[in-house]
Amino acid sequence: SQTIHQWPATLVQPVGSPLSLECTVEGTSNPNLYWYRQAAGRGLQLLFYSVGIGQISSEVPQNLSASRPQDRQFILSSKKLLLSDSGFYLCAWSRSTLNQPQHFGDGTRLSIL
Amino acid sequence: AQSVTQLGSHVSVSEGALVLLRCNYSSSVPPYLFWYVQYPNQGLQLLLKYTSAATLVKGINGFEAEFKKSETSFHLTKPSAHMSDAAEYFCAVLPGDTDKLIFGTGTRLQVFP
Numbered sequence: 389s390q391t392i393h394q395w396p397a398t399l400v401q402p403v404g405s406p407l408s409l410e411c412t413v414e415g416t417s418n419p420n421l422y423w424y425r426q427a428a429g430r431g432l433q434l435l436f437y438s439v440g441i442g443q444i445s446s447e448v449p450q451n452l453s454a455s456r457p458q459d460r461q462f463i464l465s466s467k468k469l470l471l472s473d474s475g476f477y478l479c480a481w482s483r484s485t486l487n488q489p490q491h492f493g494d495g496t497r498l499s500i501l
Numbered sequence: 502a503q504s505v506t507q508l509g510s511h512v513s514v515s516e517g518a519l520v521l522l523r524c525n526y527s528s529s530v531p532p533y534l535f536w537y538v539q540y541p542n543q544g545l546q547l548l549l550k551y552t553s554a555a556t557l558v559k560g561i562n563g564f565e566a567e568f569k570k571s572e573t574s575f576h577l578t579k580p581s582a583h584m585s586d587a588a589e590y591f592c593a594v595l596p597g598d599t600d601k602l603i604f605g606t607g608t609r610l611q612v613f614p
Binding site: 394420430431432434437439447476478480482486487488489490491492493494495497 | 533535537542543544545546547550552591595597598600601602604605606607
C-alpha cells in the first residue's frame with residue numbers, strides 16, 4: 389500500500405530564517421505531488437504541483453519554492469521566512485492518470501516568530 | 502470555471518441525529534467529486550469519491566453522498582452522528598481536464614451529546 393510522510397510535524401522559526409519541509413511517498417511510482425497551505429480557519433491553497441522529477445508548477449507568487457530531486461520526494465523551501473508564511477502545510481500525492489483522488493500527509497504546523 | 506460551494510461553514514447536530522453537509526458544484530464537463538475529512542492538526546482523509554458509476558456513493562465511517570446532476574449537488578449524509586464525527590469536512594471537484602482539485606471552503610461539524 390502507499391504511504392506519505394511529512395516532517396517535521398511542527399516547526400517554530402524566526403522571521404528571516406530559511407525553511408525546508410520534506411515529503412516522501414512510498415509504494416507507488418511517478419506520482420503527482422502537491423504542496424498546499426491552510427491558513428487558520430480557512431480552506432486549502434495549492435502552492436506547487438509536480439508531475440515529475442524537476443517539473444514544478446507554481447500556483448501563486450510567494451516567498452516559497454519547491455523542488456523534486458527524486459521521483460517520490462518533494463521539498464518546500466524558503467530562503468527568508470516572513471510572518472505571513474505561518475500556517476499548516478500539507479503535502480499530497482495522486483496517481484499520474486487523470487481523475488484520481490489526492491492523498492494527504494499529516495501536515496506541518498509552521499509558526500513564524 | 503469550475504467551483505465548489507459548501508453551504509454552512511458550521512453545522513451542529515446532536516449525537517444520534519442525521520448529518521447533512523451540503524455541497525454544490527459548477528463544472529462544464531462531467532465532474533469527479535470527493536469528500537474529505539480533517540481532524541484537528543491532521544491531514545485530509547478521503548471519505549468517498551464519485552467517478553460517474555453509481556450516483557449513491559458509500560464511504561468510510563458510515564458516510565454516503567448522492568450525486569444529483571439536475572441539482573449540481575453532492576451532499577454528504579450520515580444517518581446517526583457520533584461524537585467522533587466532529588471534524589472539518591471538505592468537498593472537492595476534479596474538473597476532468599486537470600489533476601488540480603478545487604476545494605470548497607469547508608464545513609466544521611460539531612456533535613453534541
